[in-house]
Amino acid sequence: MLLSEMKEGEKGIIVRIAGSGALRRRILEMGMVKGSQIYIEKYAPLKDPLELIVKNYHISLRVEEASQITVEKSE
Amino acid sequence: MTDKKTITIALAGNPNSGKTTIFNNITGSRQKIGNWPGVTVEKKEGLISKFGYDLKIVDLPGTYSLTPYSIEEIVARNFVLEESPDVVIDIIDSSNLERSLYLATQLREIDGKVLFVLNMADVARSHGTKIDAEKLSSLLDVPVIFTVGNKNEGMDDLLKEAIKLAESSPVKKEKRNVKYSKDIESAIVRIGDLIEDKVKDNIHYNFRWTAIKLLEDDKIVKERFALKAGNAGSDIIDEVQSLRKNLLNLYDEDTEIIMTDDRYGFISGIIKEVQTISPKRRVDISRNIDLVLTNKFIGFPIFIFFIWAMFQLTFTVGAYPMDLIDNGVNLLSSGFERFLPESIFKDLLVNGIIAGVGSVIIFLPNILILFFCIALFEDTGYMARAAFLMDKIMHLIGLHGKSFIPMLMGFGCNVPAIMAARTLESEKDRILTILITPFMSCSAKLPVYIVLAGTFFAAKAGNVIFSLYLLGIILSIISGRLFRLTLLKGADAPFVMELPPYRVPMLKSLTIHMWDRSKMFLKKMGKIILVGSIIVWFLSSFPRNINYSEDYTSILNNINESFKEKFISADENEKILLNEQKLAAIAGIENKMNSEKIEKSFMGKIGKGLSPVFKPLGIDWRGSVSLLTGVFAKEIVVSTLGVLYSTEKSNDKAALANALRSSGMTPLSALSMMVFVLLYLPCLATITTIKKETGSFKWTFFSITYSTVIAWMMSFCLYQGGKLLGFA
Ligand SMILES: Nc1nc2c(ncn2[C@@H]2O[C@H](COP(=O)(O)OP(=O)(O)OP(=O)(O)O)[C@@H](O)[C@H]2O)c(=O)[nH]1
Ligand SMILES: [Mg+2]
Numbered sequence: 001m002l003l004s005e006m007k008e009g010e011k012g013i014i015v016r017i018a019g020s021g022a023l024r025r026r027i028l029e030m031g032m033v034k035g036s037q038i039y040i041e042k043y044a045p046l047k048d049p050l051e052l053i054v055k056n057y058h059i060s061l062r063v064e065e066a067s068q069i070t071v072e073k074s075e
Numbered sequence: 076m077t078d079k080k081t082i083t084i085a086l087a088g089n090p091n092s093g094k095t096t097i098f099n100n101i102t103g104s105r106q107k108i109g110n111w112p113g114v115t116v117e118k119k120e121g122l123i124s125k126f127g128y129d130l131k132i133v134d135l136p137g138t139y140s141l142t143p144y145s146i147e148e149i150v151a152r153n154f155v156l157e158e159s160p161d162v163v164i165d166i167i168d169s170s171n172l173e174r175s176l177y178l179a180t181q182l183r184e185i186d187g188k189v190l191f192v193l194n195m196a197d198v199a200r201s202h203g204t205k206i207d208a209e210k211l212s213s214l215l216d217v218p219v220i221f222t223v224g225n226k227n228e229g230m231d232d233l234l235k236e237a238i239k240l241a242e243s244s245p246v247k248k249e250k251r252n253v254k255y256s257k258d259i260e261s262a263i264v265r266i267g268d269l270i271e272d273k274v275k276d277n278i279h280y281n282f283r284w285t286a287i288k289l290l291e292d293d294k295i296v297k298e299r300f301a302l303k304a305g306n307a308g309s310d311i312i313d314e315v316q317s318l319r320k321n322l323l324n325l326y327d328e329d330t331e332i333i334m335t336d337d338r339y340g341f342i343s344g345i346i347k348e349v350q351t352i353s354p355k356r357r358v359d360i361s362r363n364i365d366l367v368l369t370n371k372f373i374g375f376p377i378f379i380f381f382i383w384a385m386f387q388l389t390f391t392v393g394a395y396p397m398d399l400i401d402n403g404v405n406l407l408s409s410g411f412e413r414f415l416p417e418s419i420f421k422d423l424l425v426n427g428i429i430a431g432v433g434s435v436i437i438f439l440p441n442i443l444i445l446f447f448c449i450a451l452f453e454d455t456g457y458m459a460r461a462a463f464l465m466d467k468i469m470h471l472i473g474l475h476g477k478s479f480i481p482m483l484m485g486f487g488c489n490v491p492a493i494m495a496a497r498t499l500e501s502e503k504d505r506i507l508t509i510l511i512t513p514f515m516s517c518s519a520k521l522p523v524y525i526v527l528a529g530t531f532f533a534a535k536a537g538n539v540i541f542s543l544y545l546l547g548i549i550l551s552i553i554s555g556r557l558f559r560l561t562l563l564k565g566a567d568a569p570f571v572m573e574l575p576p577y578r579v580p581m582l583k584s585l586t587i588h589m590w591d592r593s594k595m596f597l598k599k600m601g602k603i604i605l606v607g608s609i610i611v612w613f614l615s616s617f618p619r620n621i622n623y624s625e626d627y628t629s630i631l632n633n634i635n636e637s638f639k640e641k642f643i644s645a646d647e648n649e650k651i652l653l654n655e656q657k658l659a660a661i662a663g664i665e666n667k668m669n670s671e672k673i674e675k676s677f678m679g680k681i682g683k684g685l686s687p688v689f690k691p692l693g694i695d696w697r698g699s700v701s702l703l704t705g706v707f708a709k710e711i712v713v714s715t716l717g718v719l720y721s722t723e724k725s726n727d728k729a730a731l732a733n734a735l736r737s738s739g740m741t742p743l744s745a746l747s748m749m750v751f752v753l754l755y756l757p758c759l760a761t762i763t764t765i766k767k768e769t770g771s772f773k774w775t776f777f778s779i780t781y782s783t784v785i786a787w788m789m790s791f792c793l794y795q796g797g798k799l800l801g802f803a
Contacts, residue, residue, distance in 0.1 A: 015704070020329075022500070023568075023569045024332070025142065025331060025332070026144050026571060028142040029142070029177060030174060030571070031173065031177065033335060033336050042369065042463055044369065044374075044463055044467060045369070045371050045372070045374045046775050048467045049463065049464070049476070049570055051463070055174050056170070056173070057174060057573060058573065058574040058576075059571065059573050060463050060466075060572050060574055061401075061569075062466070062569060065571065069135075
């Protein structure tokens with residue numbers, strides 16, 4: 001499923017990051033690589049952007065960008 | 076001195092890892108610190124002598140990787156790669172080791188000497204994270220030390236280790252390099268060999284590193300390589316391209332992506348060996364705070380409350396010390412008035428300098444409180460959340476969440492705010508933010524509002540000032556939208572931002588910040604405002620011999636004579652009454668005479684020249700002149716008013732208010748003037764910054780013209796509309 005479809009408090013593992021260019025690269029460089037665990041900490045009050053926990057730190061992305069990331073939900 | 080050796084030490088690292096904190100500790104400087112990524116946007120240098128060496132310490136902006144994304148990151152990368160510092164210290168946030176090691180491994184790939192500093196050791200400890208520094212050091216063959224920046228722990232160790240490293244003979248770090256996937260590794264070797272064979276003499280970086288960067292398609296390295304390596308170089312670049320194509324076919328993925336994966340793979344291997352996290356569950360205070368502050372329902376109300384509280388504090392609490400300073404200024408002024416003999420020097424001192432500087436200096440408390448609140452947002456980590464909360468709204472209007480940070484800082488001062496726009500990755504977002512930030516009403520405009528609104532709106536002054544701020548915000552939003560649709564077309568850049576944990580602000584850093592602000596403000600008083608006041612006084616006091624429209628001297632004599640006669644036939648009680656009448660009559664004439672004197676002065680002539688422009692806005696010549704002088708610094712608007720209206724023999728706030736009221740200014744024209752001050756062209760310092768940051772006369776000129784035209788139109792509509800509706 002897409003990262004943007006996940007709900008608050010759900011966990012997953014990154015399978016694929018689509019898109020291209022500088023942004024994709026930056027996301028990867030910040031540690032959101034294939035196989036990384038992610039946790040959806042929360043959505044902003046207006047449902048965008050969202051806050052994730054990756055590699056023990058908090059990062060925020062827009063829903064639009066999150067929809068480029070495919071994840072596998074885990075328990 | 077001269078025989079001492081100078082060692083250049085660069086402080087690099089991820090954003091918000093504590094580089095500037097450590098820089099300040101070591102060099103004793105007071106560069107800005109804040110708990111959000113992207114505080115430092117320029118490199119800063121400091122020189123110290125310690126342990127028998129001259130050390131040049133360089134603080135760099137934070138960066139996540141050596142492939143930069145925004146301009147402040149380019150600054151950091153260029154310094155590390157091109158100025159070849161003797162030692163690069165990588166300041167690592169220990170509580171964020173895994174991600175930090177990404178840059179660390181890249182720094183290790185270049186040839187220089189690298190030292191790892193595990194900062195925020197306290198945070199890691201409190202999370203139950205243990206890092207085996209010795210193991211890390213031996214695995215990567217890099218010295219590693221621990222520090223706690225905000226407690227000033229480990230600074231000497233850090234310097235000693237850096238010096239030791241600088242003095243050591245260069246060693247090849249053969250130990251553990253990132254091992255890339257097999258086919259990539261062989262491509263790296265192939266290109267490295269080619270470089271060594273063909274263009275060895277032209278390239279001064281490590282060949283392996285250059286090969287890696289070329290394979291990663293790093294634009295900047297590629298350009299430089301092409302420039303330096305000449306013809307043989309372009310053959311190599313062609314070869315790189317075909318290798319990249321092959322690799323793309325092989326992995327079905329861009330090479331740089333595979334390489335990033337590989338690096339993180341390598342890093343996770345190291346993490347397994349050096350880091351242990353105790354499984355005990357801990358309360359993460361920061362996370363809990365954030366659950367409240369960015370809560371679905373109360374996040375926005377709290378946010379609005381904070382902004383409201385900031386202004387509330389600024390105005391209400393600021394009013395108390397303001398009265399104190401005001402009294403001090405009055406005391407000074409009346410002291411001089413009484414004890415100095417009548418002379419042109421006294422006139423300059425009392426009606427020029429004290430009236431001018433005194434009318435602005437009383438606002439020091441308000442301005443300090445405002446800056447204190449902004450510093451609090453920055454130091455606690457709330458600033459990043461403000462961007463997080465606001466991103467959706469900003470996005471809808473074509474702006475970027477991160478633009479909100481410069482905008483909020485703009486309430487303090489536009490100069491650092493415009494520079495803070497550097498963290499925006501897209502050039503268009505950045506220019507857009509620079510163009511709209513001046514509409515955020517800065518603290519220097521505050522005195523103007525307080526004086527005018529306080530005089531003409533009394534109890535409603537607070538609401539009036541609040542509406543002005545709101546008008547500024549609304550216009551910046553509308554302008555942003557407009558520019559996005561016309562001049563700076565295109566979508567805004569993606570929003571990817573680290574949200575740091577909340578931290579207790581360092582009292583020391585807050586007080587230093589306040590202290591520096593006060594010093595800056597007082598310096599401004601001592602320089603530009605002082606000089607401005609003197610010039611304004613001069614222009615308004617000369618020429619000295621004026622052809623008055625009436626013979627004031629004989630009028631005064633007549634009054635004296637007539638009262639003398641009345642006195643003769645009056646009893647004691649009547650005498651007191653008569654005396655009062657006499658004084659009032661004299662004061663009235665003197666005021667009239669003074670007004671005429673100023674009107675016929677140089678200043679009056681300038682003002683009259685400007686009046687066709689400002690008359691439709693309901694602003695008289697005195698207002699026009701003060702707006703003109705306000706271009707140097709916005710506070711001067713008030714000090715000029717102070718000088719021009721200091722016709723009454725007293726300089727306190729009340730006197731200026733009285734003079735303003737009796738000058739024919741109405742609430743409507745005061746409002747019109749405030750709107751104009753809010754919007755018209757920014758001060759000189761801001762204009763210079765806009766020029767520096769956009770690097771373009773065109774944008775600078777545009778910004779000046781746009782804001783002034785908008786200001787004029789808004790004031791015009793307001794004043795003429797108000798008049799039509801019957802407000803005077
Ligand atoms: N708990 C803790 N906080 C620290 C430590 N060192 C720095 N800080 C805090 O971390 C925050 C960031 O510090 P800065 O020095 O501004 O970080 P920087 O690396 O210069 O950040 P950028 O300029 O944005 O790249 C500030 O709030 C500091 O007070 C530390 O060792 N422990
Ligand atoms: Mg910094």
